[in-house]
Amino acid sequence: MIYEEKREQGILLDGIGLAYGKGAAERHVLRDISLQLAPGEFVAVLGPSGCGKTSLLNILAGYLRPTRGTVSINGKRHTRPDPEVGVVFQQANLFPWLSLARNIEFGMRMQNLPKARRKERVSYFLELMGLEASAKLLPHQLSGGMKQRAAIARTLAAEPEIVLLDEPFSALDALTRENMQLHLREIWRKTGKCMFFITHDVDEALLLSSRLIVMHPEPGRVVEDFANPLTAGAEDQSFARIRSNAEYSTLREHLLTRMDGVNTFV
Numbered sequence: 254m255i256y257e258e259k260r261e262q263g264i265l266l267d268g269i270g271l272a273y274g275k276g277a278a279e280r281h282v283l284r285d286i287s288l289q290l291a292p293g294e295f296v297a298v299l300g301p302s303g304c305g306k307t308s309l310l311n312i313l314a315g316y317l318r319p320t321r322g323t324v325s326i327n328g329k330r331h332t333r334p335d336p337e338v339g340v341v342f343q344q345a346n347l348f349p350w351l352s353l354a355r356n357i358e359f360g361m362r363m364q365n366l367p368k369a370r371r372k373e374r375v376s377y378f379l380e381l382m383g384l385e386a387s388a389k390l391l392p393h394q395l396s397g398g399m400k401q402r403a404a405i406a407r408t409l410a411a412e413p414e415i416v417l418l419d420e421p422f423s424a425l426d427a428l429t430r431e432n433m434q435l436h437l438r439e440i441w442r443k444t445g446k447c448m449f450f451i452t453h454d455v456d457e458a459l460l461l462s463s464r465l466i467v468m469h470p471e472p473g474r475v476v477e478d479f480a481n482p483l484t485a486g487a488e489d490q491s492f493a494r495i496r497s498n499a500e501y502s503t504l505r506e507h508l509l510t511r512m513d514g515v516n517t518f519v
């Protein structure tokens with residue numbers, strides 16, 4: 254019984270396959286992807302362009318129906334977008350007519366959470382993101398990094414089971430990006446959410462994740478899935494310290510080869 258309860262926790266992808274098009278135009282984009290994602294995991298997903306990372310994220314989000322297989326969340330079939338899955342995109346996509354605080358509150362309003370609870374959570378996330386002083390500003394008055402922090406706060410405030418992030422920092426400059434990475438790590442540690450984080454940046458994946466997944470294309474499939482030894486039990490280490498770990502460059506090279514050398518490793 255205990256085993257049953259444990260087995261049902263988290264997100265389960267079972268035999269996911271996806272084809273776009275029909276007949277002669279049919280293209281198999283994902284094949285037989287089975288993954289179990291546990292609460293509290295930070296999963297970085299790497300892979301060459303076109304290997305199906307975003308398609309997989311869209312299936313997890315409930316935006317796209319797989320051709321084969323199922324997605325379940327805590328034992329319940331997941332087939333359409335719902336508040337259990339939060340999504341953060343490359344561009345912040347804030348509502349331009351709402352203040353930063355109102356943007357963060359938006360998902361909670363949709364869920365009809367009581368006003369006092371909404372207020373409390375907006376304050377919590379404004380503080381967590383270091384955005385208290387900007388609560389009343391409109392999106393066009395914010396920097397790129399602030400907008401993306403607000404977008405992450407808006408997603409988390411709706412209390413999803415899992416947060417899907419599709420290259421959320423790729424539009425930011427290097428300094429803002431590193432700040433955002435630190436913020437995200439802090440938020441992940443404080444909230445204990447499962448993060449499913451797509452990136453092209455091997456360093457970002459190594460610094461942030463607790464688990465690393467590499468996909469290969471045609472059709473998209475998982476070819477590597479392992480716990481990140483650099484961050485295990487060291488989540489509060491500085492990035493410089495993680496980078497100075499003797500294993501860092503070996504692992505980095507390995508991932509780069511796996512991402513690049515698709516033909517060598519198939």
Ligand SMILES: Nc1ncnc2c1ncn2[C@@H]1O[C@H](COP(=O)(O)OP(=O)(O)OP(=O)(O)O)[C@@H](O)[C@H]1O
Nearest residue numbers: 273274280282300301302303304305306307308309
């Ligand atoms: N709506 C669609 N119709 C047909 N083909 C599609 C569609 N969306 C994606 N594809 C194709 O599916 C494959 C996987 O695309 P996807 O965007 O999931 O890959 P990706 O790994 O996220 O790529 P990138 O890293 O460049 O964002 C690509 O070959 C793409 O051209």
